[in-house]
Amino acid sequence: MHSAESGMVVKNRLVEFLIWQSIPSSLIFLVFTSMIVSGRSPAAIFISFLSFHLSQLLFSVSLSAVSSPERKFGRSLPVMLGAAAVSGYVSAVSLCGVNGRVGFKGFASGLFYAFFYIYKRRWVLHFPIIQRSPFFSFKMGIPSAITRALKLSAAAYLFSALLLVFLPHHFNTELELGNLFAQHVLHTKRFIFAPPKGSAAAETNPSEPLLAALEESSPTSLLKYLAYLDLCMVCENNVDYWRRAAFFEETGETYRRVAAVCLRPLEQLASKLGEGLEGSSDGKAYRVSDQLQSSTDPRMNSKCYELMNNFQLYTWSARTIASLTAHSHKEDRFGVAQLSGSNAAVISTLIACLLAVETFMGKKSSLQPSPHLMGPAGIKWATSSIGRRDVRTGKRRDGPLYSKAYAMADVLRTSIYCIVSAFHNEMLTNAKAGLLEKDWISSGTPPFGTRELLLQKLLLFLDFQAS
Incomplete structure (x- = not known):
């Protein structure tokens, strides 16, 4: 009777052990499958889940065979070794897919753990002799x-x-790259998207790693933000001058790609702000200041908050393309910036984005009467003697949304002044010859406003009257 009760206690404890052991195993399988392994069908996931649990059941039974006092220890050792090896093989294949290389490593890992378990005598429990x-x-x-x-x-x-050994090659690369990013973030070191200086890749195409990260990574990934930061540092500073000089290569393809990745976020900002402002207008004037103060249009505010959440990305884009355009005045030996039309696209996009942000802040932009723009060559830039300014300011300027918009407008004005200061003499000559619009304003439709409004704003920058 006593032996029957003790046997029942052992069986109950084994069942409890199997139940509690299945809970963390299920969590590990689900987390691994959902976060790392993708592209499997539901049926394949279900079969893998069952096989994974069968391997865990086999391993648990082998541990129970070694620890049980009812069986001979010598007979249970081979069972333990074989069950652990087979369990490791099935577990690895269930998680990573059918792969001979992965299965063999799982088999070897299970066998190694079984030997380690027996060598350390892990089935022996140690209890304190006395209470302290x-x-x-x-x-x-x-x-x-x-x-x-x-x-x-x-x-x-x-x-x-x-895990890095078991996973397929592309997963392995992503994890190693993520670990490298984590090291740079933790140590506050800027990640450099460039081959080592002096290597063959640095001599042939040093900009390809940076451009690949900018063009191929997802819009909200850490990789893209680190790439924009690296590009901004290269264009603004003279630390990696050789990398900035590579942007001005003879074909002009690299410069066009750099300009495209910088202008794309700014164009999206201007066009989306324009769409939101058109939806909130009354047909005569933009009533954006009312939108900032009133909570009756939450849809408009949510869209604006969504846009301004990427404030850092817009800032890096504007600063980068402005610095690169300004440096092209002296460093562009082949004239790729001017010949490709990038200078006009940069000025047009920056001014259109500034007009959109200013309109969102409550300033109403309008064209000046034609006599103010007429002169010997048909052009005369506006001065402070103009009676009515081209903006109308709203009543209230507070809140986090307006603060970000004000900061964005300040960055855009600084960026435009950076280009105007570098090309001031050329722009003045174009303005006197009546070629300012042709050389510095894109021929297409701007993302916000009109070409005439962009030209008028550029004239204000030329006279250092834009504020």
């Missing part, structure tokens, strides 16, 4: 706790290394 006071137990347990922490850290490190 809590303080004494705490004092005596510090060394063992430190040792255990180091062991667990080493095990976690080895486990993560095994």
Whole structure:
């Protein structure tokens, strides 16, 4: 009777162990499948889930066979070794897919753990001989706790290394790249998207890694933001002068790609602001100041908040393309910036974006009467003697949304002045000859406003009257 009761207790404890062991195993499988492995059908995921649990059941039964006092230890050792090896193989294949290389490594890992389990005699439980006071137990347990922490850290490190070995090649590359990004972020070091200086890649095409990260990464990824930061640092500073000089290569393809990745976010900002402003207008004038103060149009505010959340990306784009355009005045030996039409596209996009942001802030832009723009060559830039300015200011200027818009407008004005200061003499000559609109305003439809309004705003910048 006593042996029957003890046998029932052992069986109940084995069932409890299997139930509790299945819970973390299921969580590990679900997290691994949903976050790392993708592209499987529901049927394949279900079959993998069942096979994974069968491998865990086999492994748990083998541990129970070793630990049970009812069976001979010598007979249970081969069972333990074989079950652990097969369980490792099935688990690896269930998680990473059918792959002979992955399966063999899972088999070897399971077999190695079985040998380690037997060598350390992990089935033997150690209990304290006598009870001690809590303080004494705490004092005596510090060394063992430190040792255990180091062991667990080493095990976690080895486990993560095994994951990199088991995963397919493209997953392996992504994890290594993510680890490299984490190191740069944690150590506050700027990531440089360039081959080592002096290498063959640096001599032939040093801009390709940076452009690939800018063009191919997802819009909200950390990779894209790090690439924009690196591009901004290269264009604004003289630390990596050789990388900026590579943008002005003879074919002009690299410069066009750099200009495109910088202008695209600004064009989207101007066009989306324009769409929102058109939806909130009354047909005569933009009533944006009313929108900023009133909560009756939450749809408009949500769209604007969404746009201004990318304030840092817009800032880097404007500063980058403005600095690169200004440096092209002296560093562009082949004239690719002017010949490709990028200068006109940059000025037009920056001014259109500034007009959109200013209109969103509550300033109403309008064309001046033609006599103010007439002169010997048909052009005369506006001066402070003009009676009515081209803006109408709203009543209220507060709130986080307006603060970001004000900062964005300041960045855009600074960027435009950076280009105007570098090309001031050329722009003045074009203005006197009546060629300012032809050389510095794009021929297409701007993302916001009209070509005449962009020209009038550029004339204000030429006279340093834009504010």
